[in-house]
Amino acid sequence: GNSVTQMEGPVTLSEEAFLTINCTYTATGYPSLFWYVQYPGEGLQLLLKATKADDKGSNKGFEATYRKETTSFHLEKGSVQVSDSAVYFCALSDLRGGATNKLIFGTGTLLAVQP
């Protein structure tokens, strides 16, 4: 069935370091892919999305490219800040069944950025 696999955390980086959080997926059809972010004590916020192969989603310095050939949607940022510390979730839209708009989430990756 459809699934999302994220790298295990926590990921600990110093401020201004380069960030990569890996995400791979298994899906039938052509799902849309999403990154959501959850700051401490809050709900999930959409960070970026891509709806078809080779699309690049970007927001707040974060980027991810929909790679159909490697079934990946890795999240990157060139220079992280302490304020980026949060849990990051990769997700795909489940198109099976034809009826309901469903998201399948990875387990989340905790990012801790130290000053």
Next chain:
Amino acid sequence: ETGVTQTPRHLVMGMTNKKSLKCEQHLGHNAMYWYKQSAKKPLELMFVYNFKEQTENNSVPSRFSPECPNSSHLFLHLHTLQPEDSALYLCASSLSGLAGGQDTQYFGPGTRLTVL
């Protein structure tokens, strides 16, 4: 208020209590969702409502009872819960509840539930 709001933000209840969680969306969306977020587990979809009609029940125990009186409001009624039901309950909404791959879900801040 804008976006998706949830009340209460925190709730502690005994196993014999009855309580309700409330979600309200101010986005003009037609679909609403309940998710459960437990420690160390992926988010679990519980229920989906599209135009007030339930379109998904992901094998959720009957001690959780959803209610959607209109497209802007969603409730989750809780009765005789177990300690393992302690979790963060997240509400979300989207323009449509139909699969299409391009319909973004917007989340509320969640209700942190503790069952004693």
